[in-house]
Amino acid sequence: MDSTIIDSFLYIAAGIVAAVIVYGVFLFLKKRAEKSETKLDDLLVHSLGNPLVLLAFFVPLYFAIKNAIVVYPQFAWLTSSNAIYALYILIATWIIATFVDGVLETYGDALAETTESEVDDQIVDILKRIAKYLIWFTGILYVFTLFNVNITPLIAGAGVIGIAIALAAQDLFSNFFGGAVIITDRPFKVGDRVLINDILGDVVHIGPRSTRVVTLDADIVTIPNNKISTSVVRNYSLPSPQARVLIPVSVSPDSDIEKVKSILMQVIDDAKSQKCEFIAEVPGSTIYLARMDKNSLTFDVALFTHEYTYANIVRDYVNTRIIEAFRNEGIRFA
Structure with missing residues (x-):
């Protein structure tokens, strides 16, 4: 076997060993981070761990491919500057997306646990999805620019799709943000007796789309959150239940x-x-x-x-x- 190919395999083996070592280091750091009171070290370990393990393998792989090009010149494009930059961008995008997801999960879930409503839990989940899609969409667009791909139609198409979704789900978004207003402003909570417009009863559920109230006649009335956010709400339970x-x-x-x-x-x-x-x-x-x-x-x-x-x-x-x-x-x- 050609010595050049043997060197390439050695590079790949070195990459595997490096990835295992980096994985072991981050596994150790993760255990140390779990013992500390701050959450920042947990987030850093969570966001940097897998991407750096992958990077530790790809760096020797790059040299292995570059070394093998002497024998297989048709793969020279794999070591071009654009391909390398694209790899770095994707790994950086991965790190940023994982870090942001970790921040929203750690601090958002902690904030959501302080309330009894399910709305804030679902808001956190939706924000995590939106942030992840936006970060990856931006990173992929940047990769396309490296290869001189015209991204204007993609941006325009995304804008059109976004407008279409917004118009189709106008009531849904209105109720969703109405629920967010209820959570942040907190005019009432589950168990409170309220008067909303002409509906008097006890709040039994606050959801992302609507709030359910049991009336004094033991009927359940479902009120859209956007109606509540623009209505006068009288809370008989605050400031005291008297x-x-x-x-x-x-x-x-x-x-x-x-x-x-x-x-x-x-x-x-x-x-x-x-x-x-x-x-x-x-x-x-x-x-x-x-x-x-x-x-x-x-x-x-x-x-x-x-x-x-x-x-x-x-x-x-x-x-x-x-x-x-x-x-x-x-x-x-x-």
Whole structure:
């Protein structure tokens, strides 16, 4: 066998050994990086490992091919500057794409784990895919320019395809970014009771396209996220789950105002002692003469419950006690 071919095989063998050594070094560095608190060393090892192992093999392979060209000149194009530059660009693209993917996976997933919603997890996955495609698309275009390939039609075609996809999925993207707004602005979370337009209920799911609410009638209503992002949202769970219960009480206009207030206050005090698990001491209860005309005097009795789910229980109890107290005292309702 020609000595030139033997030298080429030796170069290839050296490349294999070099790749194994580099792989072993990065395996050692990976174990060391896992013990450190910072994530940057993990990202560097993750992004540089496989590309440098490949590079450690291709460098001796380049010399092997260059040495074998003496015997096989038809393969001289493999060692041209453009081919080498293209290889370097692809490896650099691989490193950058892997590093960016690692950054989004490490920090994006950590951020997504702080919330209960699935939207941010899916946003991270989509951003990872978009970043990877853009980086590889840019790297391949740069390789084409090395070989004098006209990339203008490719860029124009990508633009047309992007516009077509954007128009076809306009509602999808609108709902998706609406979900992103919900995650970043956080007007509510799963479990909160909200009023969106005329829909009142508890949030049970926040997705990338829509949010599902269980109404007080036990129906599930699906609301597109783009509708929510442009609507007024009332959250009964924030800043606290307490709810204000307002009870209007109308009596005849000839009733004794102070007596009516005294009876109502006594009813409220009794309710707080009997239903302390439902009625909050703070904020305090109030009784005001809110409206009056020739036919009635209307008092507004306001008190707070510990949670919004207790509102109807408290309203029922207080209304019943007011009726009983007024009947005993001879006060007529208007």
